[in-house]
Amino acid sequence: MRSKTSSFNKEIIKQDFRNVGWISIVYFLGLFFIVPMQLFMEFGRDEPRITDDRGLFGGIFAYELQSLFLIVMPVQMAVFLFRYLHVKGASDFAHSFPMKRGKLFHHHILSGIILLILPILLNYLVLVITAGVTDVTEYYTLANASYWLWLFTTMSLLLFVAGVFVGTLTGLSAVQGVLTYILLVLPVGLYGLIAFHLSAYIKGYSGDMVLDRSLQYFSPLVDLLEYQSYGPEEVSVPVEVLSLFIYGGIAILFYVVSVWLYKKRPLEAAGRALAVRALNPVFKLGVTFCFALFGGMYFSVAQNTYSWMITGYFIGGTFGFAAASMLLEKTWRVFNLKNVKGWLGYGVAAGVIIAVIPLLWQNYEAYVPEQNEVEKVYISGGYWSYQELIDHELDVPYITSEEGVQSALNLHDQLTEVSNPLKDGEDSFFFVYELKNGDEVYRQYQISEERVRKEKKAVYETKEYKSIQYPVLGLDSSDIDQLLIHPNAAPGGEELYDPEKISAFMEALKQDINELSYDQMVAPRGLSSGVSFTVDGMRENPYHAQLFPSYENTIEWMKQEGVYEQMMIQPEDIHRVEVYEWPENRDYPHDYVHYVFDRLKESGVEPLEVTDKDQIESLLQGRENQEDGKYIIAFYFDDRNTNHYDLLSFDEGDAPEFIKEHFE
Template sequence: MKSKKSFFKNGIIKQDFRQHGWISIVYFICLMFAIPLELMQLATRDYVVFEDYKNYLYVNTELQILFLFTIPVAAGLLLFRYLQNEASVDMIHSLPIRRVTLYVSHIISGLILLLLPIVLMSCVTFFVTQSIEEFHSILTPSELLSWTGIITLLTCMLFFATVAVGMMTGMSSAQAILTYIFFFLPIGMVAMVSYNLSFLLFGFSSIFIDEKLTYLSPFLRFVDIWNTKDPFSTLEIFIYIIIVICSFFIGLGLYKARQLESATDVIAFPFLKPVFKYGVTFCSMTLGGSYFSVTGTLNWGWIIFGYISGALIGYVVAEMILQKTWRIFHFRVFTGFIGYSIIFIIILFSIKTDLIDFEKKLPRMDQISEVYFGDKYQMQELLSDDIEVYSDSKLYIQDIRNLHEYIIGQQDLIEAQTDEKYRQDMVIAYRLNDGRTFIREYRLPVELMKDKLTPVMEADSYKKILPEYTQLQENILSIKIVPNGPVATQVMLTDQKEIEEFSNAIEKDLLSQTLDDLVQSTSPWGYIEISSKATFEEHLYEGYPIEWKKSFDETTKWLDEHGYLDDARINIEDLLKAEITKVNLPKDLEYYNPDELFNSGEQFSTITDKKLLLNALEQFTEYSEDHTYFIKFTLKDGNEWYGSIPAEAIPTDIKNKLK
């Protein structure tokens, strides 16, 4: 016996094809431009590194993003456009067709319209790739199947999410806006909340939150795809599948419960209106607090003003959108804002008074197995390259814990320091015996904490994870030494024996640095640029330039012994003279320009004595807002070099002359 119930109607699907079939044609043409035609263009170019396109996601990524995140959304908007119009929604639902049938029929239409172009384009791409010999071993059929699966999944996710959002609103424009908000809201919320906690809670660190932020948005994951070794993990694909399934059933449930009269309403369901209103209020409030925390340099008066003004603006805008009028200014409307404000004040008070004792927590020595101290971005980079950053040295752990204990005790003093010139962001991360990680991040005034920082920052465990040191452990192919200053000479080392000897000299100097060497402002003799072949790359990798500091005796000695010193840096023989002047820097200095500052001096003293010139060259720095004595070196080739030197490097007779 034939069932009287059907989950879809062929007539509805055919009507969708007649009315919206152009979506499929446009999607196919767009994908053709993005993939096959781009591959054909790459094959005709003269200089192309084909290994860079080891995945179809790397081919014309920008166009793929554009088409992927617009056309499926447009399909979801158009296929259910009738729900947002009072006349059409009444007419469609007057037909003897169940809502489930209507919903499933339009879903099937959308899937066919969107997935057919992907399948056809994949077939075309297969033949195009097979016709280009350079891509045979790179863009394999399995890679094509993987790309097809990912694009199909993302297309379905965007389409189903758009449909589900469309059931919550009665306006097509609101549906489009809310759909994109849906994909960006998680990352925006997490970023804003973590940023606000960073200045509300002393020591709060978002290090592991920051590195996972892009995973909260498929759009940003696609944008950042070049920076990842594995474009999409199995877990991500599983989560996207769950989102597709949930979006389908959420959309179906909301469609069955939706009132026809909700067409043209911004929010179709009354229970969602408070969620929308207070969600907008909260987002606007955190944005306001974040803005004034930056512009006001953590002035709490301005931060509170930012919270209040942001919340008020968000609440008012949300009410205007919901009521579709600007005439909302009466007391009854703002009773909700008063309640929200009371709750927020309680939460803010709890955070600022540290009721959970977050700021004072410190693991015991017997709980700690390993520790890390250093820059958080450096930590993220090393961890992404699978480099161990933690040290299990008991002495190092004890020194860091002593430092941490001192930081907690000096919280008021540290937070009172506002001069950014003398502060460094540092992360303290403990790996505990039970496997948990305990992390705190502080902006430390280095000059005021030298005694406590010295045993930590002068330890080998700290220096061996600096980027200058870690790249010396790579497979080095060549080393280039570029002088600091207006000269065109340089030194290139390609002999493996010389590279090994020179690398050992640099390592010794890096490990022998004192705290003053690590934080000094004196300009280096030059920069050491290392080219290596990373284990996961097939082409040359340019590393982080190493400063050839004036305290690097082993490096300087090796270059001198091998006859490279004259070309590796500016020497005393290159200088003709130096002129010194005294300038008192204005407090409101907007930018630092050493040549303009030097020329603003009123009295000048000239140095030609080689001993004094050498002393000035060793103490010279190009940029330092601490100095008042500015210098201009004139080289024998006519070039000029501007900078400054500390007062203690100036001979007494010159100081007296420049008073």
């Protein structure tokens, strides 16, 4: 009879178990001591810790440590299981077996899958058995444990086959490990670099929003690590169900490509940084491009000029090309004429790509909706103010009136003309349009010039915008459990619990805010006190307010209640005051008062020192947040702490006479 030879070779599987079985054991023990053993220890506590709805992903089970094992062990399995590919003698020996390459590859993959899933499955069985013999509902549910099994299995296989895929491309085990993690985070890094690049060239582009809303979808590692096992935010699973299906599909794709590469891989590739020489140009161009973007980002953040940004492109691209060449040639001696020519070629190619990217967004930059297209618009000082409303599931206070929408469009149109995306401005504007066709439009601008004052004033003085700028206007006093009023720079403060007092205070505060002029909004007079609210038992909320001496109704209410001295800063709270003349001839990159004050202190300028309480009281009429003026006023509250101060400023026309006389 003819003998039959099985396509399954159990000896290869046994050898794999002997070689890399220790990784599986470490994986099992790590998960066991973090999850089941932690559960058993909780059972033995006299006073068990407070649990939460996160189950096996909560603080008790140290999800961060679980993630560490999940990220490290599968990649280690891929590195050690396929190490023979990167050692010439071992590679020749392994491929001398009477077995096709594809079958050999499948045997090793099968070994890796078994050794990775087994630790997860055993820990899951321990959790299921424990749930069957005792009540564990305070710690997790079977649905939660099953999701844990699904998550760890899917992500382990994804990271494993990603490591195998990289292993087929390289001839060095150390490079395999490093490149695997680079591959998994590369989309995020590249996405972030391009987003920053666009935000530096395209007016209105909001890099903050783009990165916050979609960054996690570009890397399974970021998706895993972004989840927090503690905190007040709404409970959710670490990775969405749809994402797990997508990651499973990507794992299959990695596997299919890896099989093809393994069959095509030349045996002599062992010891080379890249096994496939055809990828060398792609690798060099990619590294040059990424480092050029990173260099441009670094220098533009430090200097905020296009000249330094271009310098960063040059330095970063040069470093990236040199690093890639050293890695591929396995020597630092890459500074020769041949590589200089290559550097010029790859540098030009990377430069063309960098230059072309912003050109694709020119229509984005110039677009301002027409009024008849707009249903409503939201304006705030930045993306995070808007996102805070979304996170707290609060209604967004849109501008809907025809006059308000038109004033927002006028401001937006002017910003497209005068804003500079690379220049940090003290004024920041974030627009959210909801169009009548259902589309949404987002834009963000920063500007430090007064060229939009007219358009800005028209928006600020609308009642609808004040509801955006001051969320407290939408807060019902009946929802407030407690409020705390405290001077921002001096000791003291007062808490209110009485519903009648809270209601009266809120009525006065809202009246003052609704009567604010544009100048009072952007540069209010006097040192402020802060108001924080406890709403429906929650201290963490977007409601807050600042009280200024110009709030006549609120100040009058405080005086009637006899708490004015505790709630607002008094001359007696101030130890001394320093007065500086705002320098006329200056070459500062910024004009805001705190920056100029720091430069004056560094230069050793002698100030006018004031300790007379009557004079200090007159100085409390200065303005906050001015970007220009005649005099800078520094209030010190404790002589032992010179870093504890607050600043106001005066124009020449409204400054007290004794200041003018001193500096004449």
